[in-house]
Amino acid sequence: MTIAILGAGKIGEALLAGLIYGGFDPADLMFTERYPTRAAQLTEQYGVRGVEVAEAGATADVIIVAVKPQDIDAVLADLRANVTGKTLVVSLCAGLPTALYERNLPDGTPVVRVMPNTPMLVGEAMSAISPGTHATDEHLQIVEDLLLTVGKVVRVPENQQDAVTALSGSGPAYFFFLVEAMIDAGILLGLPRTVAAELIIQSAVGSAKMLRESGEHPVALREAVTSPGGTTIAAIRELEVHGVRAAFLAAIEAAQLRSAELGKAHQ
Numbered sequence: 001m002t003i004a005i006l007g008a009g010k011i012g013e014a015l016l017a018g019l020i021y022g023g024f025d026p027a028d029l030m031f032t033e034r035y036p037t038r039a040a041q042l043t044e045q046y047g048v049r050g051v052e053v054a055e056a057g058a059t060a061d062v063i064i065v066a067v068k069p070q071d072i073d074a075v076l077a078d079l080r081a082n083v084t085g086k087t088l089v090v091s092l093c094a095g096l097p098t099a100l101y102e103r104n105l106p107d108g109t110p111v112v113r114v115m116p117n118t119p120m121l122v123g124e125a126m127s128a129i130s131p132g133t134h135a136t137d138e139h140l141q142i143v144e145d146l147l148l149t150v151g152k153v154v155r156v157p158e159n160q161q162d163a164v165t166a167l168s169g170s171g172p173a174y175f176f177f178l179v180e181a182m183i184d185a186g187i188l189l190g191l192p193r194t195v196a197a198e199l200i201i202q203s204a205v206g207s208a209k210m211l212r213e214s215g216e217h218p219v220a221l222r223e224a225v226t227s228p229g230g231t232t233i234a235a236i237r238e239l240e241v242h243g244v245r246a247a248f249l250a251a252i253e254a255a256q257l258r259s260a261e262l263g264k265a266h267q
């Protein structure tokens with residue numbers, strides 16, 4: 001199986017690195033890039049060929065589109081004349097529906113839409129995949145196996161992709177925001193910034209590991225550090241008074257609405 005990644009930017013390069021780390025032969029991989037110097041640097045680093053979009057379309061079994069959504073028209077124009085209806089097209093582009101590819105590519109083209117997130121850069125992505133009209137279970141399995149080299153994968157119907165975008169697509173930003181606010185709190189309490197940052201970042205990593213490895217509900221884990229009359233419950237009361245839970249519900253709902261609004265441009 002030959003795989004071409006169109007657009008080896010942040011996400012495209014992370015996937016390229018993940019595939020090689022996951023055991024794919026660099027000879028079966030190719031990428032496209034606009035800047036020759038960047039292409040040369042990627043070839044030197046990963047031993048993978050840089051090609052034109054037309055060549056990728058004509059020769060790859062799987063095409064992974066990782067350009068910014070605003071660059072999609074040029075890519076589709078180059079692909080249209082070169083792919084057969086058998087090439088599996090995988091879109092990593094936020095907000096672009098499978099129908100856009102199906103309209104612009106040969107009849108019967110199988111398309112799988114993916115919503116990844118930036119922790120793909122450290123092999124810890126959360127990706128949600130959805131089949132287009134012509135994508136079968138076999139196609140989904142291929143995409144799942146590719147993405148498992150850079151993190152976890154769930155399957156969702158395409159109409160849930162706006163919710164996924166709001167939760168895990170934008171999700172890392174909410175955690176970064178929270179960490180930033182907690183470091184500020186450390187500064188308020190008189191700790192040096194480096195110490196506050198170390199305390200909070202390691203607490204975040206440790207808590208994430210406990211969530212994943214214990215399989216416990218977050219409420220149970222929180223209750224375990226919330227002793228009667230203690231410090232944690234004093235802090236929790238303030239979070240509730242300030243409506244933090246309601247703020248998360250409203251914020252994530254706003255992100256879903258915005259994702260749906262952006263997607264309408266491509267319907």
Ligand SMILES: NC(=O)c1ccc[n+]([C@@H]2O[C@H](COP(=O)([O-])OP(=O)(O)OC[C@H]3O[C@@H](n4cnc5c(N)ncnc54)[C@H](OP(=O)(O)O)[C@@H]3O)[C@@H](O)[C@H]2O)c1
Pocket residue numbers: 006007008009010011012032033034035053066067068069071074075092093094095115116117118169
């Ligand atoms: N970053 C995220 O948080 C995130 C999360 C989920 C999904 N995504 C999706 O992942 C995709 C890639 O995002 P990114 O952050 O990796 O963007 P990026 O770093 O800008 O990468 C896109 C790459 O594609 C190249 N490109 C554009 N048009 C091309 C063409 N016609 N032929 C060949 N290469 C072309 C760009 O080259 P130039 O440098 O010349 O522009 C750039 O290197 C986006 O569609 C985004 O919606 C991103």
